[in-house]
Amino acid sequence: MVALIRFLLLALVSVHAATAQDRRAAEVQIKAAFLYKFGDFVQWPPAAFARPDSPFVIGVLGAEDVAAALDGLVADRTLQGRPIAVRRLRRGDGPAGLHVLFIGQAESARMAETLALARGHPLLIVTESENALAAGSMINFVPEENRVRFDVALAAAEREQLKISARLLSVARRVITL
Amino acid sequence: MANARRSIGRRILVVKVVTTLVTVLLAITAMVMYDLRLYHQSWITDVQTQAELIGQASASSLSFDDPHVAQENLGLLRYRPGILAAAIYDARGRLFATFAREGAGQFPKLPEGDGARVEGRTLVVFKRITNEREILGTVYMRAEYALYERLLGYLGYWYVVAALAVAVVATQVSPS
Numbered sequence: 041m042v043a044l045i046r047f048l049l050l051a052l053v054s055v056h057a058a059t060a061q062d063r064r065a066a067e068v069q070i071k072a073a074f075l076y077k078f079g080d081f082v083q084w085p086p087a088a089f090a091r092p093d094s095p096f097v098i099g100v101l102g103a104e105d106v107a108a109a110l111d112g113l114v115a116d117r118t119l120q121g122r123p124i125a126v127r128r129l130r131r132g133d134g135p136a137g138l139h140v141l142f143i144g145q146a147e148s149a150r151m152a153e154t155l156a157l158a159r160g161h162p163l164l165i166v167t168e169s170e171n172a173l174a175a176g177s178m179i180n181f182v183p184e185e186n187r188v189r190f191d192v193a194l195a196a197a198e199r200e201q202l203k204i205s206a207r208l209l210s211v212a213r214r215v216i217t218l
Numbered sequence: 219m220a221n222a223r224r225s226i227g228r229r230i231l232v233v234k235v236v237t238t239l240v241t242v243l244l245a246i247t248a249m250v251m252y253d254l255r256l257y258h259q260s261w262i263t264d265v266q267t268q269a270e271l272i273g274q275a276s277a278s279s280l281s282f283d284d285p286h287v288a289q290e291n292l293g294l295l296r297y298r299p300g301i302l303a304a305a306i307y308d309a310r311g312r313l314f315a316t317f318a319r320e321g322a323g324q325f326p327k328l329p330e331g332d333g334a335r336v337e338g339r340t341l342v343v344f345k346r347i348t349n350e351r352e353i354l355g356t357v358y359m360r361a362e363y364a365l366y367e368r369l370l371g372y373l374g375y376w377y378v379v380a381a382l383a384v385a386v387v388a389t390q391v392s393p394s
Contacts, residue, residue: 068282077281080349117351188281207278210287 103144
């Protein structure tokens with residue numbers, strides 16, 4: 041009897057873990073797709089690209105699952121006529137050559153350092169942490185009713201000469217203009 | 219002698235009036251056909267353009283899976299009385315947002331490729347929403363198609379003109 045109860049509890053825990061894993065996997069896919077699609081709705085200053093055929097580079101810090109999902113997503117695709125590259129970053133790496141920087145939850149504790157390194161570069165910073173916009177992020181993913189939505193800090197993007205399309209703002213959950 | 223001359227005069231008049239009448243009716247028929255063709259083409263273009271506009275305005279909504287903006291865009295169609303119903307399907311063919319006037323709230327289960335066709339008294343249009351790389355979704359639109367009403371209207375005018383012409387001829391040829 042005890043063995044049966046133990047088995048049932050184990051099965052219940054396994055099912056719960058599997059569901060949570062599935063949910064995270066779906067969330068990762070959505071976030072990776074959004075990171076790639078943001079490029080359609082943001083305009084970078086010409087100086088952000090060294091050459092007319094320079095790739096569009098998405099840097100990922102502290103979120104290997106998102107980087108892996110991006111690898112599969114951007115293969116053979118272009119953005120604004122440019123090839124897309126995904127670069128995995130380590131803590132302390134500089135932002136040179138990047139156009140989008142995604143800082144995963146695992147790096148949220150050290151976000152201030154990363155944001156300080158990125159300051160002054162035309163770099164779209166995307167995060168998935170609470171209060172990230174206040175810290176200087178430009179787009180922050182937020183979960184809402186089993187969906188992934190995002191908030192936008194417009195002023196932070198404008199400070200780095202990034203122009204975010206009104207069409208992107210229209211689907212944001214919240215737009216902070218100050 | 220005078221009667222014979224009057225009779226010939228009437229016959230000539232009848233021939234002139236009938237010839238004029240046939241010419242006028244032929245001209246009216248040609249104009250009607252031209253107008254109906256123009257109506258058909260311009261209405262299809264108009265609805266397709268409307269679908270394209272709604273689609274482009276809803277591209278971000280589809281990209282970021284937020285049906286609210288798409289719903290708002292479709293809601294603007296209430297200012298286009300000729301549009302009976304419209305829907306946006308996502309890239310997987312699922313209904314994403316809908317708009318329908320009263321009694322017109324049925325939508326196809328799956329979207330089709332780009333195209334327009336007449337179904338009875340409605341015009342059905344499908345328009346894909348794409349960006350430079352991929353299909354984001356499809357706009358479906360069902361609109362009034364008033365070709366038959368226009369034709370009936372023209373037939374009414376045609377009948378009035380013909381009746382007036384017959385009346386004129388009858389007056390002219392009847393013995394005084």
